Amino acid sequence: MERRAVTEAHLPPELLEFLERLSKHNNRDWFEANKSAYESAVRDPLVSFVGAFGTQLRRISRQLVADASSSGGSISRIYRDLRFSKDRRPYKTEMALHFWHRGSKAGCQAPSYYLRIAPGECLGGGGVWQPDSATLKKVRDAIVRQPQSWQSVLDVGLPIEGKKLQRPPAGYPKDHRFAADLLRKSFLISQEFTDERVCSRTFLKDYTALCERMMPFMRFLTKAVGLQW
Numbered sequence: 001m002e003r004r005a006v007t008e009a010h011l012p013p014e015l016l017e018f019l020e021r022l023s024k025h026n027n028r029d030w031f032e033a034n035k036s037a038y039e040s041a042v043r044d045p046l047v048s049f050v051g052a053f054g055t056q057l058r059r060i061s062r063q064l065v066a067d068a069s070s071s072g073g074s075i076s077r078i079y080r081d082l083r084f085s086k087d088r089r090p091y092k093t094e095m096a097l098h099f100w101h102r103g104s105k106a107g108c109q110a111p112s113y114y115l116r117i118a119p120g121e122c123l124g125g126g127g128v129w130q131p132d133s134a135t136l137k138k139v140r141d142a143i144v145r146q147p148q149s150w151q152s153v154l155d156v157g158l159p160i161e162g163k164k165l166q167r168p169p170a171g172y173p174k175d176h177r178f179a180a181d182l183l184r185k186s187f188l189i190s191q192e193f194t195d196e197r198v199c200s201r202t203f204l205k206d207y208t209a210l211c212e213r214m215m216p217f218m219r220f221l222t223k224a225v226g227l228q229w
Helices: 002-008 013-024 028-033 035-060 133-145 147-155 203-213 215-224
Strands: 095-099 112-117 122-128 187-193
Touching: 013 035, 013 112, 028 035, 035 095, 035 203, 122 203, 122 215, 133 147, 133 215, 147 215, 187 203, 187 215, 203 215
Parallel strands: none
Antiparallel strands: 095 112, 112 122, 122 187
């Protein structure tokens, strides 16, 4: 059953085509007139994809959540929050899938997997993005305490990303072997995907393979912030 899910759940080209059209007609009248197309081309395929990926995610870690509900789950809302925005366009022209740690809560930020779906700008990956100072300190402390474990993460060969400080953070050795990583304010890994690949019938398998390859990185970050993997 798991292998069947990996090969059959896929995102159709119509998903990206709808988002492209929405970018040119970002208004309520057009969206309401084409809402059935949104549901069949965007919402429903994403729900199916998240459900199928959830089966694979449980093999990576049972602590991570893939919520296939179309509201409040792993799938971003199509509606933009306009409360504090000068940009009055009502709809997003990209979709995002977020697979978070069930231990995530206020005061405990955890790494998560992510998938961005936008015409010409599809991206998969994960990590911790701009964590609060307490969480960032936990990650830095783990790198200092466990240099061999961090080296094992780097040995996988996936580039670590994230904006850096101009100077070493206070309290950390300037000559540490991983001084460049201690400068980071985020710890991320990402991989770009072409539109054609995202809409292929092997994409769920491809995305799962990326997430599996990221496991040492995600495991290190998760344990660093005090959560189970």
